[in-house]
Amino acid sequence: MKVHVTCVTNHRQDSVARMAQQMIADVGRQLGYEVCPIYTKYTTPHQEPDSLEELLKRLDDLGKKTAAGDAVIFQFPTWNHYTVDANLLSWLKSQQRRVIIFLHDYVPVMYKESRPLAPQFIAMLNQAEVIIVPSVAMYEVLKKHGLTVKKYVVQGIWDHLTQKTFVSPTFQRQLHFLGSPERFNFVNHWQSALPLRLYTQKLPRPMCANVLYEGYFEDEVLLAKLAEAGGFGLVWHSDDDLDYMRIYSPYKLGTYLAAGLPIVARRGFAQADLIEKHGLGLVVSSFDELERVLETMTEETYHKMAQCVADYRPFLTQPYHTQQILSQAVACLFS
Numbered sequence: 001m002k003v004h005v006t007c008v009t010n011h012r013q014d015s016v017a018r019m020a021q022q023m024i025a026d027v028g029r030q031l032g033y034e035v036c037p038i039y040t041k042y043t044t045p046h047q048e049p050d051s052l053e054e055l056l057k058r059l060d061d062l063g064k065k066t067a068a069g070d071a072v073i074f075q076f077p078t079w080n081h082y083t084v085d086a087n088l089l090s091w092l093k094s095q096q097r098r099v100i101i102f103l104h105d106y107v108p109v110m111y112k113e114s115r116p117l118a119p120q121f122i123a124m125l126n127q128a129e130v131i132i133v134p135s136v137a138m139y140e141v142l143k144k145h146g147l148t149v150k151k152y153v154v155q156g157i158w159d160h161l162t163q164k165t166f167v168s169p170t171f172q173r174q175l176h177f178l179g180s181p182e183r184f185n186f187v188n189h190w191q192s193a194l195p196l197r198l199y200t201q202k203l204p205r206p207m208c209a210n211v212l213y214e215g216y217f218e219d220e221v222l223l224a225k226l227a228e229a230g231g232f233g234l235v236w237h238s239d240d241d242l243d244y245m246r247i248y249s250p251y252k253l254g255t256y257l258a259a260g261l262p263i264v265a266r267r268g269f270a271q272a273d274l275i276e277k278h279g280l281g282l283v284v285s286s287f288d289e290l291e292r293v294l295e296t297m298t299e300e301t302y303h304k305m306a307q308c309v310a311d312y313r314p315f316l317t318q319p320y321h322t323q324q325i326l327s328q329a330v331a332c333l334f335s
Contacts, residue, residue, distance in 0.1 A: 012201075
């Protein structure tokens with residue numbers, strides 16, 4: 001039995017989906033897996049689906065790379081029209097491929113307008129023998145929506161692989177945020193006195209006071225800039241997005257930690273317990289609370305958190321964690 005792992009192509013340079021799926025594919029190669037590229041044409045589930053000709057080409061590509069009895073780790077979603085993923089997964093199952101779904105995002109909770117699509121997404125997930133989920137809370141939500149897959153592996157935090165080391169961050173009362181204001185609307189209503197350094201490709205207009213546009217940087221440059229600037233990496237969601245915050249695992253969390261930055265996260269976030277358990281930063285309920293905490297924080301307290309991050313960092317910058325969850329998922333096929 002061979003093991004394959006899918007990976008999206010044709011995403012924008014700053015696409016987090018591309019970065020995350022490419023990292024999984026790279027680790028898969030290290031384990032001897034063959035990578036199956038999946039071309040991405042669309043970016044939302046509501047745009048027009050592929051033509052029959054385009055769909056047949058995708059199926060032909062998968063058919064040439066895989067054989068009956070092979071395991072296929074399908075990174076989901078591909079951000080094509082959802083019917084593309086549905087057809088690919090249905091075909092893999094019908095052709096006796098053993099399907100493992102690596103769930104990055106669950107669109108019906110991620111986007112309100114996609115909630116009516118929950119039955120279609122659950123039907124896709126039910127094609128798998130094993131599912132890799134970001135959290136136990138995500139698995140419980142999926143079960144409530146009708147998931148019948150019994151075997152699952154919990155990913156937890158994302159690795160962020162790098163061989164480089166960076167300067168130790170200094171105590172600064174400032175926040176760094178990786179993400180588009182179009183997706184994370186709280187940036188558009190920033191009222192805190194704390195500076196928010198925003199890393200995204202598209203310049204938001206207009207920008208709120210204390211939001212400082214930094215632009216987009218390639219990975220190693222970004223990590224170095226974060227480390228040199230000091231302060232905290234921010235993981236946050238608007239009030240209307242709290243349901244998703246409780247169940248998913250953001251790629252940016254691993255990025256901040258790889259740069260050596262302590263974290264500021266909103267209470268209720270799926271990885272909040274991990275942050276508190278390992279002393280990796282602050283978990284607060286509001287920016288008002290954060291301002292009060294930082295007002296009295298000392299450099300000594302900050303450096304203790306930064307040292308905890310430094311101690312935890314090798315767990316994320318080497319591929320051991322991702323290797324473990326991929327290997328565990330494949331092993332589950334035989335349990």
